[in-house]
Amino acid sequence: MCLSPPEEKSRCEAIGDKVDESISNVFYKIGYFCSFRPKTTIAIGLVVSIICAGGMAKLNTENRPEKLWVPQNTQAEVEQDKFLSYFPPSSRFQNVIASAKETGTNVLTKDNLVDLMKMHESIATGESEVENESYTFADLCTPAGGSLPYAGMDQSYLHLLGCVSAQGEKLHLHYFFTTPLTSQGLHHYSVSSLKMWSYDLARLQADTNIIGTLNDYGSREDLEGVLGAPVFDPNTGKLESAEAISISYFLKDNSTVVSGNTVDPVNEGWEEQVFLKTVQDGNKFPSLDLAYLSSRSFGDEFGSEITGDLVFVNVSYLVAFIFLGATLGSKLCGRGSRWAISLSALVLIVLATVAGFGVASLAGLLYGPVHSILPFVLLGIGVDDAFVIANAFDREREGVPRESEDDESLAKRGARSLARAGASITVTSLTDLVAFAISSSSALPALASFCAFASINIFFLWVLATTFFTSTMVLDEKRQRANRRDMLCCITRKTMSDEEDTGAKEGRIPMYFRKYHAPNILCRQGKTLTLLCFTALFGFGLFGLVKLPVEDSARNFIPQDSYINTYSEMADKYFPSSGVSLYITFENGSSIYNNRDELAELNTLVAGLSETPPYIAEPNSNSTYRNVMAGLKQFLSTNGTASIGGAALGEDKWPISYDDFVTTLANYANFRGPGATYQGDVVYNETMTDIQAYRAKLEYVRLTKKFRGEILDDASRQIEAMDATREMVESWDNLQPAFPYSDQYIAIEGFKIIGDELYRNVGLAIACVGVIVLVTVANFTAAFLITLNVAFCIVEILGFMYAIGIVIDSVSVINIVLAVGLSIDYSAHIGHCFMVKGGNDNNARATEALADMGSSVFNGAFSTFLAVAVLLFSKSYVFKTLAIQFALTVALGVIHGLILLPVLLSIFGPKPYASAEDPHEMEVVEIVKTAAPEETIHPEREYSSESLDTPVEPVADVGV
Numbered sequence: 001m002c003l004s005p006p007e008e009k010s011r012c013e014a015i016g017d018k019v020d021e022s023i024s025n026v027f028y029k030i031g032y033f034c035s036f037r038p039k040t041t042i043a044i045g046l047v048v049s050i051i052c053a054g055g056m057a058k059l060n061t062e063n064r065p066e067k068l069w070v071p072q073n074t075q076a077e078v079e080q081d082k083f084l085s086y087f088p089p090s091s092r093f094q095n096v097i098a099s100a101k102e103t104g105t106n107v108l109t110k111d112n113l114v115d116l117m118k119m120h121e122s123i124a125t126g127e128s129e130v131e132n133e134s135y136t137f138a139d140l141c142t143p144a145g146g147s148l149p150y151a152g153m154d155q156s157y158l159h160l161l162g163c164v165s166a167q168g169e170k171l172h173l174h175y176f177f178t179t180p181l182t183s184q185g186l187h188h189y190s191v192s193s194l195k196m197w198s199y200d201l202a203r204l205q206a207d208t209n210i211i212g213t214l215n216d217y218g219s220r221e222d223l224e225g226v227l228g229a230p231v232f233d234p235n236t237g238k239l240e241s242a243e244a245i246s247i248s249y250f251l252k253d254n255s256t257v258v259s260g261n262t263v264d265p266v267n268e269g270w271e272e273q274v275f276l277k278t279v280q281d282g283n284k285f286p287s288l289d290l291a292y293l294s295s296r297s298f299g300d301e302f303g304s305e306i307t308g309d310l311v312f313v314n315v316s317y318l319v320a321f322i323f324l325g326a327t328l329g330s331k332l333c334g335r336g337s338r339w340a341i342s343l344s345a346l347v348l349i350v351l352a353t354v355a356g357f358g359v360a361s362l363a364g365l366l367y368g369p370v371h372s373i374l375p376f377v378l379l380g381i382g383v384d385d386a387f388v389i390a391n392a393f394d395r396e397r398e399g400v401p402r403e404s405e406d407d408e409s410l411a412k413r414g415a416r417s418l419a420r421a422g423a424s425i426t427v428t429s430l431t432d433l434v435a436f437a438i439s440s441s442s443a444l445p446a447l448a449s450f451c452a453f454a455s456i457n458i459f460f461l462w463v464l465a466t467t468f469f470t471s472t473m474v475l476d477e478k479r480q481r482a483n484r485r486d487m488l489c490c491i492t493r494k495t496m497s498d499e500e501d502t503g504a505k506e507g508r509i510p511m512y513f514r515k516y517h518a519p520n521i522l523c524r525q526g527k528t529l530t531l532l533c534f535t536a537l538f539g540f541g542l543f544g545l546v547k548l549p550v551e552d553s554a555r556n557f558i559p560q561d562s563y564i565n566t567y568s569e570m571a572d573k574y575f576p577s578s579g580v581s582l583y584i585t586f587e588n589g590s591s592i593y594n595n596r597d598e599l600a601e602l603n604t605l606v607a608g609l610s611e612t613p614p615y616i617a618e619p620n621s622n623s624t625y626r627n628v629m630a631g632l633k634q635f636l637s638t639n640g641t642a643s644i645g646g647a648a649l650g651e652d653k654w655p656i657s658y659d660d661f662v663t664t665l666a667n668y669a670n671f672r673g674p675g676a677t678y679q680g681d682v683v684y685n686e687t688m689t690d691i692q693a694y695r696a697k698l699e700y701v702r703l704t705k706k707f708r709g710e711i712l713d714d715a716s717r718q719i720e721a722m723d724a725t726r727e728m729v730e731s732w733d734n735l736q737p738a739f740p741y742s743d744q745y746i747a748i749e750g751f752k753i754i755g756d757e758l759y760r761n762v763g764l765a766i767a768c769v770g771v772i773v774l775v776t777v778a779n780f781t782a783a784f785l786i787t788l789n790v791a792f793c794i795v796e797i798l799g800f801m802y803a804i805g806i807v808i809d810s811v812s813v814i815n816i817v818l819a820v821g822l823s824i825d826y827s828a829h830i831g832h833c834f835m836v837k838g839g840n841d842n843n844a845r846a847t848e849a850l851a852d853m854g855s856s857v858f859n860g861a862f863s864t865f866l867a868v869a870v871l872l873f874s875k876s877y878v879f880k881t882l883a884i885q886f887a888l889t890v891a892l893g894v895i896h897g898l899i900l901l902p903v904l905l906s907i908f909g910p911k912p913y914a915s916a917e918d919p920h921e922m923e924v925v926e927i928v929k930t931a932a933p934e935e936t937i938h939p940e941r942e943y944s945s946e947s948l949d950t951p952v953e954p955v956a957d958v959g960v
């Protein structure tokens with residue numbers, strides 16, 4: 001019997017009652033079917049899941065960073081595509097930084113250089129074998145005269161590591177052309193001061209003046225490009241010593257894209273079998289410390305880290321299984337244990353995962369490395385649903401011994417259990433699904449795909465939890481009724497009566513919530529203290545939220561013990577990058593010729609911009625300014641055209657016709673001409689009769705800031721620099737067509753979008769969660785309090801992120817979206833349970849809600865925490881950040897759901913549903929729990945007569 005409050009209900013409250021009744025009736029029917037036909041339901045679930053999982057055959061894997069973490073169809077992407085169409089990447093980069101064993105000592109000794117020459121000979125002559133073909137460096141290296149911008153490695157990483165600028169200028173490429181490494185008469189790209197001895201060990205050993213020979217290498221700037229911490233005589237400017245030497249090798253890029261991966265098997269084979277094998281064998285070169293980097297390094301180290309840490313998925317599921325087994329049942333072993341149900345909960349999650357992955361694959365969604373954290377997300381949500389359903393089964397059995405239940409009684413209990421739990425898990429599942437669906441529209445492909453995957457998986461998790469898991473619960477109840485052993489259901493225990501098997505005994509956790517937790521937080525002093533503490537916590541969250549920066553965290557993706565970090569430290573120490581390279585590309589040969597004087601004096605247009613946006617370094621050195629038009633004008637004014645074709649010059653000292661200008665420029669800016677430095681800066685048509693484009697190289701000042709003692713790239717100033725550069729180039733009306741390009745623009749576009757997307761998507765997700773809660777809970781006040789609770793929780797998570805040093809980046813933004821989905825679970829369960837507790841005393845209703853649902857919420861949260869806690873031991877930035885943010889979400893979500901929300905509901909809580917449990921009936925339950933009479937009165941919620949007219953024939957499956 002159910003009692004309605006005596007007061008007349010408002011229209012909104014009446015609608016809420018109707019919605020609650022409808023949802024309960026729907027789940028009563030589902031529960032009735034699943035409970036009468038558990039094996040049929042399980043079989044259907046398995047078949048549907050397996051069929052859907054078949055879609056994984058079309059899994060669309062994608063590992064290219066530019067396709068995952070870069071906003072698509074942006075201006076930066078258009079600029080990059082156009083730039084690379086003129087100046088395509090053609091080389092793969094390998095670099096070694098060698099220093100003396102004793103830190104800070106001179107590396108330019110004969111012994112050190114002899115070891116270095118031996119290392120070079122091993123690399124230059126070593127053979128790799130790929131598909132039964134042998135290859136050496138001479139077979140694979142980039143031939144002189146080719147375009148140097150390199151592929152096979154994200155260029156932003158190279159700038160990040162400080163080894164070279166994005167197009168290789170710090171290596172002073174005009175010295176490539178004197179290297180004696182040849183194959184079929186061609187010179188090849190290898191940058192090293194060892195060229196001074198023609199890469200000949202005997203010549204080096206015979207040299208009696210090592211430093212004198214090195215001083216003939218080139219200018220001071222050239223030496224600084226290949227030597228780390230060089231010391232020059234202050235009077236003569238001659239080289240005296242250095243602490244490190246850089247040697248670089250360039251392979252001709254032959255990469256292709258296969259299944260979302262950029263592969264170059266021949267070059268990758270040489271890099272692994274020759275280059276990395278040589279430099280990693282330090283015993284061969286005892287006098288040197290070697291730091292090294294290869295084009296395949298990031299893929300090897302990051303990919304292996306993610307793959308290696310996937311073992312934590314298995315560990316987390318094992319931890320969850322143990323915790324479920326220890327808490328779902330009334331006993332660890334013997335009658336009342338539920339280890340088989342614990343296993344079925346994990347099977348439920350696995351089925352939902354593979355089914356969701358299959359459907360997402362059929363939909364063409366891409367699968368990237370970050371998707372590997374989805375099993376942890378689904379584990380947290382699935383375990384929470386399992387606890388809620390299992391708790392409902394136990395609550396509906398209170399006072400009824402299993403032995404007294406026949407199949408029909410058990411089926412009705414299963415129906416009532418799902419009617420009780422179904423609405424609750426529907427609220428959480430729908431809100432989780434919508435929260436992820438909102439972010440599936442993200443401009444970041446990886447985030448959009450991840451959230452779409454999550455939405456699909458949560459749908460399957462919801463469907464299978466209400467059907468598959470409910471059916472396994474019924475079978476397990478039959479197993480316990482038949483006195484069969486857990487996990488070994490074919491073995492029957494010796495017959496024994498169990499008078500205590502009534503389900504009436506309240507567990508320790510519900511008892512804690514009823515006797516200690518609720519009285520302490522719901523008394524006047526407890527409410528005051530709770531509100532004060534959470535107000536302070538929210539203020540702390542707002543403080544951190546305002547200060548939380550968007551930063552480039554690319555280095556964090558490198559495993560802490562990786563050789564890449566050692567290389568990065570050496571590169572930062574000996575070859576620090578002064579700034580990011582910027583290219584202004586001018587198109588249309590005729591326009592270039594007509595504006596030749598203005599282009600030759602381009603430095604006047606970009607001077608004086610280093611202190612304010614666009615933060616372009618002063619064009620007063622070769623490293624900060626390179627312009628072939630300026631170089632050609634100076635050469636023509638001084639030397640004429642005799643050595644570069646002999647074209648006639650006009651009074652302005654330029655060739656008098658466009659055709660002569662093209663010929664003169666081609667002869668000047670090639671690797672054998674006087675303008676060899678510029679040979680890669682001009683693009684011609686196939687017949688070399690027309691100029692398609694040329695680029696002028698500039699450089700930004702170093703845009704960094706100090707954050708928590710670390711020097712980081714200043715994302716906000718980088719955005720200002722990019723936007724101001726575009727505006728500047730657009731303002732040069734007489735020099736069009738022209739466009740700017742920097743290899744950092746793609747990443748900067750991401751910085752520009754990711755912060756806005758975070759707050760927009762989280763705001764929309766919370767708003768949509770509020771709407772879903774309103775529709776499913778069907779009460780404005782309850783929905784508002786639940787949504788407010790979630791919003792407070794998210795703000796505080798962002799505040800703690802700032803406190804512990806987690807910045808807004810491509811990983812943390814995904815985890816914040818997860819936080820919206822997970823934190824709603826802890827509040828929605830309590831809020832909905834409060835609505836089904838009858839009476840006019842909100843304190844009593846909040847107490848009953850905590851006693852009823854508190855243990856499920858706590859156990860679900862604690863099992864999630866234990867599962868992800870193992871990730872704290874991961875070396876992967878992705879998994880470790882996930883673990884920290886999950887822990888924050890669980891901790892803050894639980895205290896909001898189990899402390900703040902009950903207090904708010906006790907103060908502002910709305911009236912209960914019409915179908916709510918009568919407080920008198922709840923008192924009867926309490927008497928039953930203590931008295932354990934022979935004949936028990938069991939309170940049941942009323943359902944409409946329609947819900948009882950189920951079409952299912954009451955023929956039960958045979959229990960185990």
